[in-house]
Amino acid sequence: MDSKNTFTFLAFFFLGIVVALALQIYFFSPISPQILDVPSPSLVNSIFPPNNHLQEVTKIGEGLLKDPEDVCVDKDGTLYTAGRDGWIKRMLKNNGSLLQNWKWVNSTTLLGVATIAKGGIVICDTQEGLLRVDDDGVTTIVSHFNGSKLRFADDVIEGEDGSLYFSIASTKFGLHNWFFDLLEAKPNGQLLKFNPQTKETSLLLDNLYFANGVALSSDQRYLLVCETWKSRCLKHWLKGDLQGTTEIFIDNLPGAPDNINLAPDGSFWIAVIELSNKAMKFVHTSKIAKHLLATFPRLIKFVQASHKKATVMKVSEDGKILKRFDDPDGTVVSFVTSAVEYEDNLYLGSLNSNFVAKLSLNTDSA
Template sequence: MEVKRRKGKGEWEASSHRKEEQRKSKSISLGRCKLCLLVTLVSVLLSLVLIAILPTPIDPVIIDLGGIKSKSFGGNAYLREAIRLFDGEIKGPEGFAIDGDGNMYTGLHDGRIVLFNDTHMTTVMRMGPPPYDNCGKLTSESHCGRVLGLEISQSDPYLLYICDCYHGIQTLHLKTGHREVLVNTTATYPGVPPIKFSNDMVVLKNGSVFFTDSSYKFARNELLMEMYEGRPNGKLLHYNPTDGTVSVAIGELHFANGVCASKDESFLIISETSRSRILKYHLKGPKTGQTEIFMNELPGVPDNISPSSKPGGGFWIGFALLRNEALEVLGHFPAIRNVFVKLRLTRLIAESLPRNGLIMECDESGTVIRELYDMGGVKIPSVSEVLDLNGVLYLGSYDGTYIGKLDFSNK
């Protein structure tokens, strides 16, 4: 039979002491938890206050792109049939031109204009003055230059027109080397808001130049600020070669980008990149000077526009990226975009977006003829411009490290 021993006085005191220590320990732990919670709450509140008082360069608005109109959204992989020229040797071949001898030209991210064929590339000129040591970096673009649009004169097949987003509109005669500034972005033109981001141009038969200025507020090295703000800060400008004047053709455009003329030069079409649509601007007829929607609710954000080689005319549209759910949601919450800008998260977010290639061909009425995709961006993740040489397509990119080439002549 087991006999329970009664605790002595010392044992009772020890037990009581242990319980007191446990109670104190729990009390200390609870106090620490409360302190941690308080510190966390104060930190969150301080962070919110700091975010609220941090300055921001943007005044964002709601961006509603509407639905998506597409013949076959992501339904083919034709762009994956392209080959990459100069892969890893260059960066940012945005726009193209071809001279009277069939030589092709493009502008690169380091301010160079180069002549190229399928196997060789030669530097023709640099936009900015020396030194060139840091050219190719975003921080040095304003010095080195960044060519986004190129055109050959219709009256002289060796006169190259250049649209540089920092240095304005210039010409270079490819035979004589003579260079001339037509539009200086640092100059003041009566009735014209500041030109901070000259983007693309079209040169008509009479020498008139229509060019886009994406923003009067942000330069190209602040491109994401313009996209995040979402306001109509852009414009279409007209350069008159007779007297050298510059005037506003269309104001209050949402990231004015690519521009191209119809075959008979009766109208222009202009990309509004941050609204996923293209506008039509009448140059002739009863609607001269009027603007209307040419295409809207596009499946991506349109970049440059170039002529199709089809006999009846038409256009190729390059797309910087396709629309996606993240962008759609972000567009409806300007306050969140503001926070991202304050916390300097814009570039990180941009780099995390899915890259999907798309080019679209349409006729002069805006009817889509075909869409060529590379979903997942396996070969061609983004296209800025298409150079159509009788169905052989050269593909530019604002940040790609190659020139794409796709033979679509038999399709």
């Protein structure tokens, strides 16, 4: 074969590879993406610059937990958290920092936890739905909605009448491929309500961009839900003249809001995660790049940045940022997904730790 024919062969060979790769990406990509507008954190950072306050945390139960995504504290001061190994751990108020095994759930997909008035906790299992866990064991509260199995229950809160408000992060993707939902950047999430009297589940909000944390206001007049991919939280009115309407509570957060929890003073704590590192943010502006990552998911690790830092923010009832705490390099704690205040301490859940972090709020830095 002469040099001209060799060149022609190689040209067609590599062209064939490119065409085959393009067809692979186009026809076998699991997503149908749209562009995601990731807000710049510059404005918030100029007023509330990143700091090192979360590097001052103490570690509760270090080595005894596996990625405790959420924490909650009941009226008696007992702290609960759930790990990816299925263990529900608790720390009694008068037991110092002793974390003990309480109940085991046969699941590795446990997320949001909340206390309930009748005792025990309710927990979101992304595969099984809402579960109640108490001294008698584990029971299923809700597993289906509109004839379909719940796919991705994420966070839950109980109202004063016993109703359970909970988020469905995605109706299309599950926990283990949550990054596909981010790449697709479409409103696949929902906010649901379970009525314990009628045993019925109803839809409050649809078309949410990864519905995540859920919180009730101190007077229970409105409900907050975080839209992670939109870097914002929505306010849905439950009572009053605005009942049934929805508005933006806070937007343009310097990251993606995960869980949100009511603080004792009526404000809210929001855990904020980093979706992608600075060098790879272009991915969210390119459908081709999104298809490529979805088709070859091993590449996703080069985009993710959630394990690189930690941020929590305190936000007033009218949606104004009050405080900010960070571990900007993830030196001590990273991928913080929830923050709960109890008796002047902040307890933090994380999807990248083997402990619950505790930050004293009785310091000059706080």
